[in-house]
Amino acid sequence: MAVSLELFDTPASRLNSFVAQCQPNIKEWKEDVVKAVRSVEKFLKEQHFQGDHGLDQKALKVIQVGSFGNGTVLRNHAEVELVMFLSGFSSFQEEASNHNHHKHVLSMLCEKLTDCPDLLHLQPQNLRLVHGVTSAVPFTIQTWEMEQQVTVTIVPAYRILGPSVPNFQPSPEVYARLIKARHTLGHFSPSFSELQRNFVKYKPTKLKSLLRLVKHWYLEYVKAKCPRAELPPMYALELLTIYAWQTGTEEKERFRPIILDPADPTYNVATGYRWAIVAQRARHCLKQSCCYDNNETCIPNWKLKVNPYESIQKLKEKIQCKLESSAPQRLSFQEPGGERQVLGNISSLADYSIFSDAHISLLQIVSPEMQVFLKNPSGGSHAYAIYSSSLVLDLKCQIEVREGLLRKKQQLEFQSQVLQDEWSLRFCGV
Known part of the structure; x- marks a missing residue:
């Protein structure tokens, strides 16, 4: 059954039910997928890969990692990542000097997956070899028992760690040898994939729901909104979410996206990705129903020091600076046992007998998306869907995703005025 509600239409009080709908039915779904994946694992363990210089390798161990392995898989997003630990290497340096051998192994693997009679019932399709910091072979499988296709990704790795248990910590010597290898950051990340999986797998149920x-x-x-952008990997989002859960979310100025892999602390999993797009979409999400409770009180709370004799309009301006948003606001106050009062702009807190610490409720009125038509120097134009409360920087991010033009090289003008990144479109008169 598909998720019946859209996230942005779901009030915060019903998010637990929403997450429950996102979770696949274990009895009807996971058993069939596990059975199919085990067939692939069995196939991998039976293979031998003859490489250059007589290097003969086989799979010592195959493990499930990613969302499927750590227990956070979603309904309708069935993806299984298998790490295949290969024999034949005894050090990081040796593996690094033979890194092309992994690509050779994956090329042979593509051929064997296509021709293997034991996997015909899985209907492997869309096989391809993907090159990157770590190379991989993704493909899809499906049986008559499975409602949907499952994407399986196979990643080869050098096995540096021994048997792993939930609280296992590698020797510091392992990381010393890793640093001495002086290879591309993240190249050996698959070797630590079991630690990465366990770091998430054994977290509390409530955190895994988040x-x-x-x-x-x-x-x-x-x-889905930015399919061409170089977005951060899911693992980086997992680590960022766990950090926010464990330490709170105090606002940090000049935040730099540094997220060290707890399994491989030499690797910053956040570097080189488009975090500005993620931040822009997160700001949009904060304005939706899922971030408000039934009383229209925004889930985040903060404290402001104000003069009770200043106008409510002055208070709203301070809130706009705090939120970095020019969206229309409605403020209200309710005494215990009393009726809720909407605070008028020309009144002051003193007019409502508010002279000491008080809890004021805020409702931001978010206007629907509008179409902004952007004309480029060549005479062509494109339409962009965006909110009037969005920043000029948000529009530049959309342009960069669609046109490939870096936002630092963009200059937007409206009514003969150059628009600044920190201005909202409403402030610009758009």
Whole structure:
């Protein structure tokens, strides 16, 4: 059954039910997928890969990692990542000097997957070899028992770690040898994939539910909206979510996206990705129903020091600076046992007998998206869907995703005025 509600239409009080709908039915779904994946694992363990210089390798171990392995998989997003630990290497340096051998192994693997009679019932399709910091072979499988296709990705790795348990910590010597290898950052990340999986797998159930919610938002409202952008990997989002859960979310100025892999602290999993797009989509999400409770009180709270004799309009201006948003506001106040009062702009807190610490409720009125037509120097134009409360920088991010033109090289003008990144479109008169 598909998710019946859209995330942005779901009030915060019903998010637990929403997450439950995102989780696949274990009895009807996971058993069939596990059975199919085990067939692939069995196939991998039976293979031998003859490489250059007589290097003969086989799979010592195959493990499930990613969302399927750590227990945060989503309904309708069935993806299984298998890490295949190969024999034949005894050090990081040796593996690094033979890194082309992994690509050779994956090329042979593509051929064997296509021709293997034991996998015909899985109908492997869309096989391809993907090159990057780590190379991989993704493909899809499906049986008559499975309602949907499952994407399987196979990644080869050098096995540096021994048997792993939930609280296992590698020897510091392992990381010393890793640093001495002096290879591309993240190249050996698959070797630590079992630690990465366990770091998430054994977290509390409530935290794993939050991870599912963040993943659903990321896949549906970030990745689907910006398919061509170089977005952060899911693992980086998992680590960021866990950090926010464990330490709170105090606002940090000049935040730099540094997220060290707890399994491989030499690797910053956040570097080189388009975090500005993720931040822009997150700001949009904060204005939706899922971030408000039934009393229209925004979930985040903060304190402001104000003069009770200043106008409510002055208070709203301070709130706009705090939120970095020019969206229309409605403020209200309710005494215990009394009726809720909407605070008028020309009145002051003193007019409502508010002279000490008080809890004021805020409702931001978010206007629907509008179409902005952008004319480029060549005479062509494109339409962009955006909110009037969005920043000029948000529009530039959309342009960069669609046109490939870096936002630093863009200059937007409206009514003969150059628009600044920190201005809202409403402030510009758009």
